[in-house]
Amino acid sequence: MYLSCNMTIASLYKDYYVRWCQQQNIIPVKQTTYRKIFCTEYNFGFKLPKSDTCKICDESKIKLDIAKSNNDDKEEQRLTTFLNSHKIRSKAMQDLLKLETERSENTTNVYVISFELQQAMPIPKLTTGPAFYCRKVYLYNLEVHDYTAEQGHMFLWTENQANRGSDDVACVLFKFLKDKKDVGHLVVFTVNCPGQSKNWLLMAFSLQLIKETCFKTITHHFLVTGHTHLSSDRDFALIEKRHRKYAPEVYSPEGWHKIINDANNKNPLKVTVMQQEDFFGFELLLANVQKRDFSGVYTFHFKTKNTKSFFVERSEYYKKG
Numbered sequence: 001m002y003l004s005c006n007m008t009i010a011s012l013y014k015d016y017y018v019r020w021c022q023q024q025n026i027i028p029v030k031q032t033t034y035r036k037i038f039c040t041e042y043n044f045g046f047k048l049p050k051s052d053t054c055k056i057c058d059e060s061k062i063k064l065d066i067a068k069s070n071n072d073d074k075e076e077q078r079l080t081t082f083l084n085s086h087k088i089r090s091k092a093m094q095d096l097l098k099l100e101t102e103r104s105e106n107t108t109n110v111y112v113i114s115f116e117l118q119q120a121m122p123i124p125k126l127t128t129g130p131a132f133y134c135r136k137v138y139l140y141n142l143e144v145h146d147y148t149a150e151q152g153h154m155f156l157w158t159e160n161q162a163n164r165g166s167d168d169v170a171c172v173l174f175k176f177l178k179d180k181k182d183v184g185h186l187v188v189f190t191v192n193c194p195g196q197s198k199n200w201l202l203m204a205f206s207l208q209l210i211k212e213t214c215f216k217t218i219t220h221h222f223l224v225t226g227h228t229h230l231s232s233d234r235d236f237a238l239i240e241k242r243h244r245k246y247a248p249e250v251y252s253p254e255g256w257h258k259i260i261n262d263a264n265n266k267n268p269l270k271v272t273v274m275q276q277e278d279f280f281g282f283e284l285l286l287a288n289v290q291k292r293d294f295s296g297v298y299t300f301h302f303k304t305k306n307t308k309s310f311f312v313e314r315s316e317y318y319k320k321g
């Protein structure tokens, strides 16, 4: 059982116990005794405050509170229905991820991955005050999480090598997937982020993968924003914890590589350092999917904004090579 994060044993004693004793005309025990009984005879914890909460949920809850205080029943009902359907949709996507992972564990023909960028890591990262204001070089980390083998693969590069746009993400995915063998179906889960994963380039890249690799189909699902809970979030938290606790000062890219290497003792993360020749221009692929007429209007009408999933399949008439 958990108590609200804005309570402490001291506040429980002062605001609830002492007041209750006064009402009952009882002499309260000392706070040390109260604390001892609370800690030894009850199993209550204090809930940690939530961080990184969902924007849609938060906004709807505030609107719902306002509607309730204004006695606006119609608005209250509309918001409740909206919030419920949002929660059902996010749970359905999480269930699908579980289901696909189970399917991939039971057959060799399906491969389930997710990919996500970690927050950029500064080099050097020093604790000394003035360093905070100095310009730093940033290290990027894209994790490709293999759900089938439950393994995190970290791909690292610095900002002087490449950026972290959709074509750079495609280069990492290509390095990871190009040598896969004997797998027919690739299933990808990512955050619903236009810059990183939900864009024309990644769709064009999926078509290219179908041409060049063993995959016959690729399905890409976008998890509901604010409810993604990908394994990479847990891995990034482990890296952050390792850095805070054991290596608060980092002087070089190798310093970060070591922290990432040591972050997960039970199931070590695999680190790959990207080389300059691993980055090449995938943006040329855009010409395969974005067709414009003479006036510059797209003739291939397809809106990415509301897309929940997309699926590409190799035609039975397509001959490799």
Ligand SMILES: [Zn+2]
Residues within 6 Å of the ligand: 054, 055, 056, 057, 058, 086, 225, 226, 227
């Ligand atoms: Zn939400």
